[in-house]
Amino acid sequence: MIEKLKFFLSVTGNNLWQFRTRNLFSVTIICLSFLTVGIFMSLANNLRATARELATNMSIAFYLEPGLTENAIDQIRHESSLPAFVESVKRVSAEEAMERFQASFPDLADVAAGLRGNPFPESFELRVNAKASASKEVVAFVEGMKKRPGVTDVMFNQDWVEKMQGFSRLAGAIGAFLGGILILTSFFIISNVVKLNVFARKNEIEILRFVGGTNLFIRLPFWLEGITLGLLGSLLSLVLLFVVIQVFPVYLGASLGALQELLRFRYPGLGQALILLGGGAATGFIGSATSVSKFLKV
Amino acid sequence: MIELFHIWKQYQKPYWALSDVTLRIEDGGFYFITGPSGSGKSTLLRTIFREVLPTEGQILVNGVNILKIPGSRIYTLRRTMGIVFQDFRLMFHKSVFDNVAVPLQVVGVGRKEIRRRVFATLQKVNLHQKMWELPGRLSYGEQQRVAIARAVVNNPEIILADEPTGNLDPELAFEIVTLFKEINKQGATVIIGSHDRELIRHFGDNILFLQKGKIVGKEAHA
Numbered sequence: 001m002i003e004k005l006k007f008f009l010s011v012t013g014n015n016l017w018q019f020r021t022r023n024l025f026s027v028t029i030i031c032l033s034f035l036t037v038g039i040f041m042s043l044a045n046n047l048r049a050t051a052r053e054l055a056t057n058m059s060i061a062f063y064l065e066p067g068l069t070e071n072a073i074d075q076i077r078h079e080s081s082l083p084a085f086v087e088s089v090k091r092v093s094a095e096e097a098m099e100r101f102q103a104s105f106p107d108l109a110d111v112a113a114g115l116r117g118n119p120f121p122e123s124f125e126l127r128v129n130a131k132a133s134a135s136k137e138v139v140a141f142v143e144g145m146k147k148r149p150g151v152t153d154v155m156f157n158q159d160w161v162e163k164m165q166g167f168s169r170l171a172g173a174i175g176a177f178l179g180g181i182l183i184l185t186s187f188f189i190i191s192n193v194v195k196l197n198v199f200a201r202k203n204e205i206e207i208l209r210f211v212g213g214t215n216l217f218i219r220l221p222f223w224l225e226g227i228t229l230g231l232l233g234s235l236l237s238l239v240l241l242f243v244v245i246q247v248f249p250v251y252l253g254a255s256l257g258a259l260q261e262l263l264r265f266r267y268p269g270l271g272q273a274l275i276l277l278g279g280g281a282a283t284g285f286i287g288s289a290t291s292v293s294k295f296l297k298v
Numbered sequence: 299m300i301e302l303f304h305i306w307k308q309y310q311k312p313y314w315a316l317s318d319v320t321l322r323i324e325d326g327g328f329y330f331i332t333g334p335s336g337s338g339k340s341t342l343l344r345t346i347f348r349e350v351l352p353t354e355g356q357i358l359v360n361g362v363n364i365l366k367i368p369g370s371r372i373y374t375l376r377r378t379m380g381i382v383f384q385d386f387r388l389m390f391h392k393s394v395f396d397n398v399a400v401p402l403q404v405v406g407v408g409r410k411e412i413r414r415r416v417f418a419t420l421q422k423v424n425l426h427q428k429m430w431e432l433p434g435r436l437s438y439g440e441q442q443r444v445a446i447a448r449a450v451v452n453n454p455e456i457i458l459a460d461e462p463t464g465n466l467d468p469e470l471a472f473e474i475v476t477l478f479k480e481i482n483k484q485g486a487t488v489i490i491g492s493h494d495r496e497l498i499r500h501f502g503d504n505i506l507f508l509q510k511g512k513i514v515g516k517e518a519h520a
Contacts, residue, residue: 003408018391204389210347211401211448212377215370 030233033182040175047168190287230284305355333508380449384461439470
């Protein structure tokens, strides 16, 4: 069995080397196709991770009307802590809000200090269970609190989470669409390259038929060729993807500002890398198998 | 034993490449099929290894109706035969050794055994010293000997040769048929399609004369 496998691998290797120029061409096309898929995949990865991060740190802030009594404030705290999805309620005083502002925007610290009074309102910050982050109950609760007397405004970052999730789905869809077209192209290219290889080895195939070669014996090297081309192309695309991920943020520098965070690529996980490799092998196999069955009637 | 019953073959109307050919080829025999160009020699040989399907008739090889063998199992028939062509049909990018090894590789013989048998066969055709040469660097006579070595390396029961000396000068042709005769002496049935009268007169044990697809004569010499 091992000897047979060795034999077929050596035949495949020789055949690949014999028509190396056209095989290199098809590897390049497969590589570019899978690189496109990979880039969008890693972009979607980042957006999905950002959305997940936002969802995990999801918080709701209720800003309180100035001059509320302690009783009224306690009542709001009590109501805020009632829903099961609320994990914690923290009261943020006006002074603490001012300190946070000064810490976050040091350039504007002097401006804030020069003010006659403290313009920041007192608030409650609620941490919400990540699983319930986008649920209808949370939205209904927030809407209810908005109308409640004593609450002037509500800050809720659910919109951002949904936007991130939407962008992530969009990036995934664009990647799947563009990648799909390109993979289809590589499929046809492999099919044609293998077809050319079949024609170039017509004499050899005929000899194999005359000496009693089975269909499998004749077809297997062509299938292996297709699989090898697909695997090499997708492997190369993974290598290039890592290079792109390394180089891209450096190249863009800070020119994208806040968008840079969103456009940052994340390395594909092991599962995704295996999917890309498997996809390459499958594209190669299907491309060569269709060509061989069509042009190699044995 | 090869038996052909009422074989008809038509490639294009109204011409018949073979018309009602019935014959029996005994095991271990040495046969020449002869006749002018277009008489149906190649078609007859090609029907025996089922490269060509007859329009009508039956062919039995060792009692098996080869026309009933499904396409995917034709290899079982071809493994019992060695086929030699006028144009040699060699793989010119592979060495003499690799060319001769092919029939053994397709049946899954191990590497050591392949090396032993290919070397022994190349010794028989006196080409063992050119084992690693590419066929393109050999003379026509040597190339035909490579093709013969490939045909006999797995000891087939039947050797079919279609104009094996067509591209060779008379001396080399004589040498090649002598080689076939030796292979026949070792037990294989040899059928050669040829129109070389000199060779047939010299070597022909059994001669079948074809004309316009019909067998018009048979000769048997002891």
